[in-house]
Amino acid sequence: MSEPDLILKRGEAKTAVTLTVTDPDNDDAAVNISAATLTFILRPKVGSSVISFQKDHGVFNISQATVGVVSFPMSAAESNRVGTFYGELKMYFAADDIDKSKTFEIRFDEAIT
Numbered sequence: 001m002s003e004p005d006l007i008l009k010r011g012e013a014k015t016a017v018t019l020t021v022t023d024p025d026n027d028d029a030a031v032n033i034s035a036a037t038l039t040f041i042l043r044p045k046v047g048s049s050v051i052s053f054q055k056d057h058g059v060f061n062i063s064q065a066t067v068g069v070v071s072f073p074m075s076a077a078e079s080n081r082v083g084t085f086y087g088e089l090k091m092y093f094a095a096d097d098i099d100k101s102k103t104f105e106i107r108f109d110e111a112i113t
Contacts, residue, residue, distance in 0.1 A: 010108050038062070
């Protein structure tokens with residue numbers, strides 16, 4: 001069994017959840033996503049219509065987007081869950097009218113109190 005892309009703690013606020021977009025068909029080279037409009041959607045399973053939460057372009061830190069790295073804040077309420085979820089980073093490139101996406105497996109572990 002492979003490890004998830006991210007492991008977070010239940011109920012823990014994060015100032016930056018960092019995602020990296022690479023091209024598996026090009027030796028996992030970084031993908032320049034600086035020209036893309038970004039949306040992140042967390043779902044309880046792949047293909048589910050249920051949305052746990054969503055982040056829109058304005059909240060992303062895109063200062064490293066030329067090397068495929070972006071981040072967004074996550075509140076304690078948004079991380080108040082346990083189990084494996086799937087985050088889809090949607091990227092819309094308006095100049096070419098192209099939609100792309102990458103799915104990240106995210107595990108939320110129970111926090112030790």
